[in-house]
Amino acid sequence: MDGLVHPVRTRRRVAFPFAAIVGQEEMKRALLLAAIDPSIGGVLVFGDRGTGKSTAVRALADLLPPMAVPDGCRFNCDPAEGPPCVDGCAHAGAAIAVPVPIVDLPLGATEDRVAGALDLERALSSGVRAFEPGLLARAHRGFLYIDEVNLLEDHLVDLLLDVAASGENLVERDGLSIRHPARFVLVGSANPEEGELRPQLLDRFGLAVDVSTPATLAERVEVVRRRDRFDRDPLGFARDWEHDAVQIRERLHEARARLFEVGVPDVVVEAAASLCMALGTDGSRGELTLLRAVRALAAFDGKDAADLGSLRAVAVTVLRHRLRRNPLDETGSAARVERAIADLLP
Known part of the structure; x- marks a missing residue:
């Protein structure tokens, strides 16, 4: 454990421990691989609702070391990359450690909310044209999670395809022209019975897994027991699984270092x-x-x-x-x- 940097927990509620997830071994392994090497291209999870997909993503992020960003930066810039990634970014601020972001992209989100747009409040109050970053900026260097990604509207799919190909988000509207980095691990869930993904988006996912409701009585009982205990005492439950979390965290840290x-x-x-x-x-x-x-x-x-x-x-x-x-x-x-x-x- 010496020398390892542990996740900052103060800004995010306690996550269900990754090691405590019952079964779903293929999904857990796929998420770990995507965290070790983000260039793999993200994870697509096919399967039933209520099988721990979003729980696993948030639990994985809790295993990752915090990332450094300039204090006040709204684009999750990497201080190690040198000059500010966006004009006006607070890149000169002292670097602080923040948790790896987990950003949900709702199906009904507008393109302005996803890509970013003119900050109307500042424009109306002070007459300043300023950019309000969207979900893509928040997800930079973290995870972007889309539940029921097969139901995502076509214009948002097109936007994601452009960003996934370039690693950047370009916004040109309302007199603004902003380009900022947007590199993230894309995680999506889908129920094939509710519609198929566009082939172009399907191809962007590096890994795909099938998950299902536990098939045995013992597994179903254990899922209920663990979730009930966590809901009643999150901190106590997390402490009980800390030894297992430490082992996974160390292996993950070492794998990323020597990849x-x-x-x-x-x-x-x-x-x-x-x-x-x-x-x-x-x-x-x-x-x-x-x-x-x-x-x-x-x-x-x-x-x-x-x-x-x-x-x-x-x-x-x-x-x-x-x-x-x-x-x-x-x-x-x-x-x-x-x-x-x-x-x-x-």
């Missing part, structure tokens, strides 16, 4: 490419995401190099949402990936 020291042998790269070829995925994004995911998992597991075991562990999560539909094959996408793994990586 790019982890090697990925040619045999793993070739196996990833062979798997994508066998499944007929489009482009090279599948292979690149597999490469990043196996490296992040190996780093989290304390390995010096990824291996075929790491590839088997993440392949379904990386590829299940990248498969073309096959009308002659009624099996699910996860089963198709597993079948390909069995054929190519026995």
